[in-house]
Amino acid sequence: MSRDLFGFKDEPFNAYPDNKYFFSSILHDKAITLLEYGLNSRKGFMLLTGLKGTGKTMTCNILKDSAKDCNVSMVKYGSVTPDVLMKQICAGFEMEFKEADSQELFGQIMEYFVEQYKEGKNNLIIIDEAESISDENLHMLSRFLEIEIEKCKLVQVIISGCPELHDRLKHIGSDLGPKFTFTVELAPLNLHDTTEYVEHRLKTAIGDDDVQLFKSNSYPAIYNYSKGVPSEINRIAHKALSIAKEKKQSKVTSGHIRLAAARLYGVRATKKMKKKPAFIVLLAILLIGGAFLYKDWYAGAKLAVNTKQKETIIETKPEVQEEKQEKPDTPPVTIVESPEQDEEAAEQEASALPEVSASAQQEQVAQTEPEPETIAEPEPEPVVEKEPEPDPVAEKAKIKHGCVTAQSGLKIRDGASVDTELIGTAPYMAYVELIELSADGNWWKTLYEDSYGFMYARYIKVVDSAEECVAD
Structure with a gap:
């Protein structure tokens, strides 16, 4: 200790389940809510599955303690006969019964259910750790659901076990499988x-x-x-x-x-295993940084090569023209190398040559001179239009009134999803203001005790005024 x-x-961290240590995760909260719905709606058979140690027993204990106007018999299953299982169920209900055969004992239990129904009470049987439950016991439990009064089942049954139980019941080869209303699964945290x-x-x-x-x-x-x-x-x-x-x-x-x-x-x-993720992150950062540096270097090198090539073209192009002048196809019109040319013709040629060369050179420079790089102007940042502030007067006009109908209270979340953060709980028959219903019809945006949140619409009753939210 x-x-x-x-x-x-x-x-x-005691291994024994203790309700005061129960932690209501999103998955456990959802499981209890669904099971409460099945119980209050008298849905009959329900199945709770989950890996060993995920909290099935404690979830059933919480449901047992929170059930109102309901008698609960919770039995930890063992390899027993239907007669023994019925006696364990009777002991769980704290009902007096006479020793008899299975048929007479079944009749005594059904009489008890009818009496409780007349008193306005529900009945719940929970079979925990039922992975190895026999087909005979499953058939016996299904018989309890065959008798109804005013289309209401007199008893509800929750069978709890590992996921293999669900797979087995789907292929059991009897009439029990289709009678299950729904299956709730608890996953690890x-x-x-x-x-x-x-x-x-x-x-x-x-x-x-x-x-x-x-x-x-x-x-x-x-x-x-x-x-x-x-x-x-x-x-x-x-x-x-x-x-x-x-x-x-x-x-x-x-x-x-x-x-x-x-x-x-x-x-x-080992510590190396612990530091491995950090090393991987550091390596990824170095690789990404290296990629950006290489990209910048490659772009600069490419620009330098292109500039050098353009300069080479500008410098070598006049030499090509001179070679063409030095090796003409028609020697009689050669100007530069002819020694027999008279001085007058040379002077005329010399006076005309600069004009032609200047115009040609300007045209050549214009063609070969690299165009200046155009710097792109930065794109303007997108303008994000702010949503208009809600009009309190208009909001007040839309408000409806509602009462919480979940017996164990209704969770309040900060978004319209069970995956959002839990911010509070509204008790049974608490009055809430209904602001807006979600598009899928599953969630109400509510105002409870001056705090906004979202509640599951299935457990909210729309009323005309707050005075109707009165617990029985």
């Missing part, structure tokens, strides 16, 4: 939820919201070894606390987590 060093009131899960348990065990016993670098290590499975998170965190206590250190670090994983699983994570 680590209570003395860390100030725990009790063990925060992500890194963000893993961090919040550990901190929630620590704060609950100490009673202090400002506690920081685990350093930030320990959470990625916990997630890496646990894969986000809550039961494995508990094992690793518990072992890491014990190691920190052995070393008389008040903070849990990534080194403690690695050592805990080595003791639990026989694995090791």
Whole structure:
């Protein structure tokens, strides 16, 4: 135990399910909401699946404790006969029954369900850890759903187990499979939820919201070894606390987590493995920077070559013309090399030559001179039109009134999706102002206790005034 060093009131990472340590992740919140809907709507058979240790039992416990006007019998399944299972169900309901054969016992249970229905109560049977449930017991449970009053099923059944149970029930070869209303699956936590899960348990065990016993670098290590499975998170965190206590250190670090994983699983994570992602990022930065430098160098080299080629053309072109003058096809008209030319003709030729050469040279220079580079003007930044501020008067005119109908309360989120952040909870029959319904019709934008948020529309009843939101 680590209570003395860390100030725990009790063990925060106990393997035994305890509702006060329940962490409502987005997935667990969604699972409970769907199961509550199936229970309150009297949907009959429901299936809850998930990997071992993802929190199925605690989810069922939370549902059991939050159910209102409902009798709940929760049974941990073992390899038993239908008669024994029915007796366990009766004990869960705390009902008195007489020893009898299976048919008479079934009749006693159905009489109990009818009496509870007349009193306005629902009934729920939860079979936990039901991976190995027999076909006979499945058939017995399905018989409970065959009797209805006013098109309402007298009992609802939740079967909880590993994902293999869902695959088995799909191919069971009986009439049970199609009777399942829906299946809810619990997945492992992500890194963000893993961090919040550990901190929630620590704060609950100490009673202090400002506690920081685990350093930030320990959470990625916990997630890496646990894969986000809550039961494995508990094992690793518990072992890491014990190691920190052995070393008389008040903070849990990534080194403690690695050592805990080595003791639990026989694995090791070296520092090189830890630094490998940083090395990869550094290498990527160097490669990208090198690519940009090479691109700039290549563009400069190409520009220099082009400029040099143009200068060479300008300098060599007159020499080509001189060669053509030195080797004419008709020797009698040669001007430069003829020694017998008279002085008068030479003077006339000399006076006319500069004019022709000047005009030709200007034309030649104009043709060969490189055009100046045009510098592109920077494009103007796009103008982002700001959305107009909502008109409070217009908003007030659109507001509708609503009441929360979820028995366990309705979660408030900062966006119209279960993947958005949870910002609060509105209790049963709480009054909320309805601002706007989402395009898909699943979410209301609401105003509750001076805070805006989004609530699941299925559990909000539109009313004429706030006075109608009164709990029974």
